[in-house]
C-alpha cells in the first residue's frame with residue numbers, strides 16, 4: 001500500500017534520477033563542445049520567413065558575367081580548356097593588361113528585362129549574379145574600385161537595371177561575391193610578414209566597404225554567396241568571416257549567407273570545430289551531389305548545390321565542344337535529386353560579351369521551363385520525403401503530398417513504392433488527377449501501375465499515405 005508520503009518519495013526519486021540523467025548528458029555534450037569565438041552562430045535550420053522563402057524557392061539560376069566573357073577562353077591565339085572565368089590565371093595575364101578588356105566592355109545586346117523574362121520562363125525563383133569575380137572587375141559602379149562598369153564604354157550601372165528587372169518579375173536576387181581579388185594590390189594568399197598583415201587588413205576594410213555599398217545600394221538583395229575564401233589569409237582571419245556575416249545581417253535583416261564564407265577559430269571551414277554548420281546553408285556541393293542513400297545526413301541542414309552545363313565552364317567560353325554538355329533531362333535529374341534531399345539547385349549561365357545568351361543556354365532555359373510549368377508542383381516548396389529510395393527515380397514531399405519523379409522507366413508494368421512503417425499507400429495519381437492502380441504486394445510494399453507516358457520526359461506521380469489500419473497485420477514476418 002502506498003501512502004501519500006511513499007508516493008512523494010517515489011516521485012522525488014524519479015525526478016532526481018531523470019535529473020541526474022539529464023545533467024550527465026548535458027555535461028557530456030558540454031564536454032564535447034570546444035569553446036569557439038567564431039563558430040556557428042546558431043544550431044539547426046533557421047525557421048524565419050526569409051529562410052523559408054530561400055528554401056521554398058528550390059530552383060535558381062547562376063549568372064557568371066565579367067570581362068572574361070570577352071576573350072571567352074582564348075588568349076593570344078591559344079584556347080584554354082579550363083574554366084573561362086579563370087583565363088587570367090591560366091594565361092598568366094598581369095592585371096593591368098587584363099583590365100584593358102574594360103575598353104571592350106560594351107554589351108550592346110544587354111537588356112535586363114529580356115534576361116528577367118528568360119529566367120521567369122525557366123521557372124527559377126531566384127538568380128545569383130556575380131557582382132565581382134576573382135578578376136576584380138565590378139559589375140556595379142563601386143566607388144572603391146577603378147575597375148568597374150562605370151569606367152567602360154558602356155558606362156551604365158548594369159546592376160541597378162538587373163536587380164529592378166528581376167524583382168519586377170518576382171525573382172529574388174542573390175549576390176555572388178568573390179573575396180579573393182586578383183587585381184587588388186593588397187590581396188594576399190597567405191600572411192607571412194608584418195607587411196602582409198598590414199596590407200591584408202587594408203584589403204579586408206576595402207571588402208567591407210564594397211559589401212556595405214552593395215547592401216545599401218541594392219537593399220532588396222536576399223542573399224550573399226561568398227567565394228574565393230579558401231586561402232590561408234582568410235582562414236587566419238576567421239574573425240573577419242564572422243564579422244562580415246554579422247555586418248550583412250545587421251544591414252539587411254533576413255539576408256542569407258552561404259557557408260563558403262566562413263572559417264572558425266581553428267581555420268575550419270563550412271562546419272565549425274564542433275561540427276555545426278556556419279552561415280545559413282551549406283554550399284560545398286558544386287558540380288556534384290550528395291549520395292541519395294549514404295549522405296541523408298544533409299537533410300538536417302539547408303544546402304544549395306550549383307552546376308554548370310558543360311563539364312566546368314561558369315563564364316562564357318567560345319568553344320563548348322571541348323567538354324560534354326548536359327541535356328535538359330540530365331539537368332532536371334540534378335534539380336530533382338537536390339530537392340529530394342532537402343536542397344536547392346542553381347543552374348549556371350555564362351552570357352556572351354554582347355549581353356545575349358548563347359543559343360544552347362536559351363534552349364536549355366526554355367526546356368527546363370516547359371517541364372517546370374507541367375511538373376513544378378514536385379519542386380517548389382518541396383522537401384525530403386523520408387522514404388526509401390527506389391530505382392525509378394526520386395521522391396519529394398510537400399506536406400501530405402508525396403511525389404514520385406520517374407527518371408528510369410521499368411520493363412515491368414509497375415513502379416515499386418515502400419511505405420514507412422505504420423503508413424499505407426492509399427492512392428496514386430498523375431498531376432492531372434488520372435488515378436493509377438495501386439496493388440499491395442507485401443508488408444509496407446506496393447506496385448503503382450506504370451501509366452502510358454511520353455517516354456522522352458520524366459514524369460510525376462502524386463501519392464497519398466494514411467496511417468495503417470488493421471490491414472498492416474495481415475502479413476507475417478518469416479521465422480528465421
Ligand code: JFZ
Pocket residue numbers: 064083085086227228284286306314
Ligand atoms: C568557384 C570559382 O572559382 C569558379 O570560378 C566559380 O565561380 C564557382 C561557382 O566557384 O570555384 C570553386 C569553388 C569551390 C569549390 C570548387 C570550385 N569547391 O568547394 O569544391
